[in-house]
Amino acid sequence: MPRRPVIAVAGLACETSSFSPARTLAPAFHPRRGSEIIEKYSFIQAGTALGDAVCWQGSLIGHALPGGVVTRDAFEELTAEILSRLSDISSNSETGIDGLWFDIHGAMCVEGIEDAEAELLRRIRVIVGAETIVSASMDLHGNVSQQLAHQTDLITCYRMAPHEDTMETKERACRHLVEILTSESRERKRPLKAWVQVPILLPGEQTSTRLEPAKGLYQLVPEVEAVPGVLDAAIWVGYVWADEPRNHAVVVVTGWEIDTVATNAKRLAEYFWKVRHDFHFVAPTGSMGDCLDQAFLSRDRPFFISDSGDNPTAGGSGDVTWGLSVVLSRPEFRHNTGPMMIYASIPGPGAVDCMAAAGIGATVTVTAGAEIDNIHHGPLRLTGNVHAIKFGDRDALVEGVLRIGSVFAIITKQRKPYHHESDFTELNLDPRSADIVVVKIGYLEPELFDMAANWMLALTPGGVDQDLARLGHRRICRPMWPFDRKFPHAPNLTPQLIPMSNDPA
Structure with a gap:
């Protein structure tokens, strides 16, 4: 043989x-x-x-x-x-x-x-x-x-x-x-x-x-x-x-x-x-504020918004607080009777420890986000009710859901991508019944894409900013499309x- x-x-x-x-x-x-x-x-x-x-x-x-x-x-x-x-x-x-x-x-x-x-x-x-x-x-x-x-x-x-x-x-x-x-x-x-x-x-x-x-x-x-x-x-x-x-x-x-x-x-x-x-772009784009405006005007539910600039599956740190800060500044979400929003997610190791210690149903005040990337916005001080706690996730380690008005914000020990329906349902959240779901992602992964009645891509800041001009590339070979729109001669292919x-x- x-x-x-x-x-x-x-x-x-x-x-x-x-x-x-x-x-x-x-x-x-x-x-x-x-x-x-x-x-x-x-x-x-x-x-x-x-x-x-x-x-x-x-x-x-x-x-x-x-x-x-x-x-x-x-x-x-x-x-x-x-x-x-x-x-x-x-x-x-x-x-x-x-x-x-x-x-x-x-x-x-x-x-x-x-x-x-x-x-x-x-x-x-x-x-x-x-x-x-x-x-x-x-x-x-x-x-x-x-x-x-x-x-x-x-x-x-x-x-x-x-x-x-x-x-x-x-x-x-x-x-x-x-x-x-x-x-x-x-x-x-x-x-x-x-x-x-x-x-x-x-x-x-x-x-x-x-x-x-x-x-x-x-x-x-x-x-x-x-x-x-x-x-x-x-x-x-x-x-x-x-x-x-x-x-x-x-x-x-x-x-x-x-x-x-x-x-x-x-x-x-x-x-x-x-x-x-x-x-x-694979979907209509706008600032986070623009996307929220369109979500409120639309009758399509659930309406998904990609908080794209801090997408952890593209290389983002996952803890940029810009997107969540815009969400929480909106008066529509300030009361429990407002439109149901799920936000996934923001790391806050101390915050999720506090939530776990307090237990489901407790009211807590915690600080989350911007421990790594505080270039665009600082940490957020959040007060809300503990909706869910989960231990043992491969990426997040510990996950918690804090209800702030009508926003269900997922807070994690370590950053985690949210690509599957089970990522939400295991936290006692039903994304299909939500009005708006904001996910730190770029294009929607298959399960989310199939679930979304409509969606937009928010051009938010972060380590994977979709606004390429804001990033400041200095070492890539030039000319390079779309950084350069005019080429002195056709490229050698x-x-x-x-x-x-x-x-x-």
Whole structure:
């Protein structure tokens, strides 16, 4: 029986805003090690086609909630463990590590390091060697520098925003890797990549694949992938809330024939550039005050409002109090008989401890928010009745609901995204019966989108501000659409052909 190739799994994922004062520490990655990694991904477990075709070995993966820049100490600590575990896997295998699944997001910023994912993979290559086939799976809001493309052999990303194809993408990355390692055609060991930098950098809220032109753009991907000689096609929108030269859109087409991958990469890049004027927000926009005005005028219930500038799933600190301060300043909410509003959420560790100690039904006065990001508004002093308390959430740890007039404000020990109906119902809140629901989010995740009778995107301040001009980018490559509306000449969309770098150092 032939020896099964050994594939190791490693990677760090954290979408990080360089415009947020928050910092991401090592525990935020919730590291999984060894067999814990295999347990996470059913498609590489024993009894599946991919699981049985090769020998999967988990090193370390860490997936942190999006946030502020990762500290250098956190990166070095986690990277050192990844390298140590990969070294052990390699030494325990007769022929070392044949393949690596690089499980990343692609928009991680680390203190003092430029192009963090490329640096992590460079160090990994020193351990596993230049001959190891590396397949990377990424978020379409990640960044693919030329160096990262050089260090990988296969690289792909999500094709949907919201990301309903996360697991499908990861499985595709693994399937391509297994196919290459188990192929009897030795000349196909290392495919070619055609890489194109596209001078566009837009937020996800203008590039959702629910709507045109992103919908049509991403519909071209499977068409290209079906072309003989093409193995994979991918389009990265890039990550707009960090200020590094690698932050821009990218197209990569991977395959076996030079002319084919180059022609099709250029086709995707040129279409992306052609439709740049057509990108727009996924919902009507306005200030928080404008959105509240429209919600009061509308008969649609529940009416959702995205408090977008502090979205914790895009990298916001989660504790900007601007949005909630505007809500609580409105006279419509001052009495219990006012329109029912749910606000999700604001961190307040001391506040939620006080609420838990007082108990449900108690009246308390607490202070919450702005412990990390107080640039836009200070902490809020809140007086209300404790409506609910919940312990044990993975992200929030402890959650409490404080009723202030007709506003049910969710206060958390640590920041948490609210994407699912159960996030509310487990706090004795029914978002379907609310008049208005304000969530710190950008585009609505599927459950919220299906629940909303109507919605608007509030252009609020924070580390992931949708008003890009307010952020103050200084290091991105210019000109860049939409930061620059006039280009001195048409961009060069000629693909760069990239084999894997022969020098892992």
